[in-house]
Amino acid sequence: MFGLDKKDFRLLLLVAVLVVLAPFLLNPFPEGSAMAQFNAGYPDLMQRFVIFGIFAIGFNILFGLTGYLSFGHAAFLGVGSYAAIWMMKLLTMNVIPAIFVSVIVAGIFSLAVGWISLRRSGIYFSILTLAFAQMSYSLAYSVLTPITGGETGLQPKVTDPRILDGTLANGATPKANLFGLEMGSSFEWSVGGWLFTFNAGYYVAAIVMLVAFYMSIRIFRSPFGMMLRAVKSNQQRLNYTGLNAKPYTLAAFVISGMYAGLAGGLMVAMDTQVGAERMFWTASGEVVLMSILGGVGTLIGPVLGAGAIKYMENILSKINKEILHQWFAFMPDGIEDILVSLVYPFIGKGWHLTLGIIFMLVVIFLPGGLVEGGQRVARLFKRKKPAEDGPDGKTTPAE
Amino acid sequence: MGILEVKNVGKRFGGLQALGDVNLSVAENTVHAIIGPNGAGKSTLLNCLVGKLIPDTGSVMFDGQSVLGRKPYEINQMGISRVFQTPEIFGELSVMENMMIPCFAKRDGAFTPNAFIDMFKDREIVERAEQMLEEMNMADARNDNAATMSRGNKRRLEIGMCLAQEPRLLLLDEPTAGMARADTNNTIDLLKQIKDERDITISIIEHDMHVVFSLAERITVLAQGTPLVEDTPDNIKGHPKVREAYLGETQDAA
Ligand SMILES: Nc1ncnc2c1ncn2[C@@H]1O[C@H](COP(=O)(O)OP(=O)(O)O)[C@@H](O)[C@H]1O
Ligand SMILES: [Mg+2]
DSSP states (O other): OTTOOHHHHHHHHHHHHHHHTHHHHTOOSOTTSGGGGGOOOSHHHHHHHHHHHHHHHHHHIIIIIIOOOOSOHHHHHHHHHHHHHHHHHHTOSBHHHHHHHHHHHHHHHHHHHHHHHTTSOHHHHHHHHHHHHHHHHHHHHTTTHHHHOTTTOBOOOTTSOOTTSOOOOTTOOOOOEETTEETTOEEEEEETTEEEEEEHHHHHHHHHHHHHHHHHHHHHHSHHHHHHHHHHHOHHHHHTTTOOHHHHHHHHHHHHHHHHHHHHHHHHHHSOOBOGGGGSHHHHHHHHHHHHHHOTTOSSHHHHHHHHHHHHHHHGGGOOHHHHHHHGGGSOHHHHHHHHHHHGGGSGGGHHHHHHHHHHHHHHHOTTHHHHHHHHHHHHHHHHOTTOOOOOOOOOSOO | OOSEEEEEEEEEETTEEEEEEEEEEEOTTOEEEEEOSTTSSHHHHHHHHHTSSOOSEEEEEETTEEOTTOOHHHHHHHTEEEEOSSOOOOTTSBHHHHHHHHHHHHHHOSOOOOOSSOGGGOHHHHHHHHHHHHHTTOGGGTTSBGGGSOHHHHHHHHHHHHHHTOOSEEEEESTTTTOOHHHHHHHHHHHHHHHHHSOOEEEEEOSOHHHHHHHOSEEEEEETTEEEEEEOHHHHHHOHHHIIIIIHHHHHHO
């Protein structure tokens, strides 16, 4: 189906189902219950899940396949965002031109950065990409202020030309839309104690993410994808097999830059504003963490990693002392205080600590990331069924 | 005119003259061995042929065209394949994928961004790779990870990968170095078979006399960066200069 073999098609289908049902799946707890804290089914966060999923999928095409570790991919995301917001200022609030142009502009920019950075490999390559990204960040803050809005960033304004849109009604503000369907509009469905939100922007981003995921599967399974894995495996042999590694790695770099630009464009489509901090080096580091946490070089890993990190960033960070006291209220007072002070460093602003610990545990015990964890669990279950005991532990390079 | 013509090639590393003034002509469809003591400059010479090193002086012509200044992948596309001293294969890839890569390189050239076909649905490539695996007796290992194979099998795979490109000249740098006797003999048999069944020129660098004398039709003896003599194996065996410079040395050591 769609040129995919059975296994890949099942994976795509599974991801599609999960993405479509996310408003239910991520909101398992009734409103107002103690656990509602852990609900993630609100539009903002769901949008972030799929957008960072796209970012990580693209990053994985470079890092996972070729092994070239870029520390500057946030720059492409930022450039994509700026391109998108300018489309909204100049052309139309329809998200289509914004998203399209963000991909193109990020592609061109990554071609230039890749062309230069790929003259080196290993740590030198990483440093070059980092330098480019930090340079872009600083420029966006200073000399490029006329284009980037500097510290204040950019938003669509009522007075922008927007040559394709009609004039706004008096008092109306420009809103991102898809042929009239506003990205911010939601349909809320309340059943029993539960509240489910179906947001237009989320579903637009989700569809784009599914297409991006599908394309990454195709790339993984193609001769081009195999060449990229060959670059990672043994560049010497590749060169002496009559293959020119440079254009292959550059193509992978540009593709992943375009994915980053796409993510940046979608961010603007969902939330119409950009600031330079989007290009800061920590943002580049985050996508590296996502890939490694989920499983480098696996198909679904980066999406899982992106989800896990965005979940922690948004959920763990919101838990505060009062909530902890509520949770441990059933304990005797003294023990309650001890428990709260033990858990407290790991939540709220301390969520980075939790992320750091989880990251270390994964790197040490599950080098294949969450995907490897999943495979191990699956194998445990398989072994319990004596009927099918074929030695199926063979790890395919791209799961 | 040989298929490979090396004229007055010199290469210096700092103060060390690794190659003095090398002249070498390898005739088409022969097995030509280059022997010489450690440090004689054999690997350096080979690196000058495949684009890894650029000689300071002289010329290297393959099939009437100069290879100097070309990149390794370009020289390979001209028809020269190289086997390394330690087998260089794609360890993380399956044996089948290892074999498919040179097939793609042969058919599609140095760069083809074909990202929207399933590589295993490319029948021409799959069939060619399968046929090569059969010929190398590796069809059973098809789905194995290449890194998990024995050294002998890695060597076999590497040679197979080179042959899949149908090179006109196959260069081997000490293909049996560090191998157990059984693996060495397997490799000799494989190379004999290749030489009998194909129109291919083989140039082999070897330390192991057993390998050299069971394969070579012509031998060049290299010592301190310059060729001492070039002759048939029988004449080389009895040559006084060679005994002195090379064979004598190993016999004393034995
Ligand atoms: N890249 C290099 N830089 C400096 N010296 C080198 C280099 N490669 C080889 N040599 C030196 O050149 C001489 C010939 O080396 P090599 O060609 O490897 O000999 P062989 O393969 O015959 O054993 C040796 O003395 C070696 O140390
Ligand atoms: Mg050597």
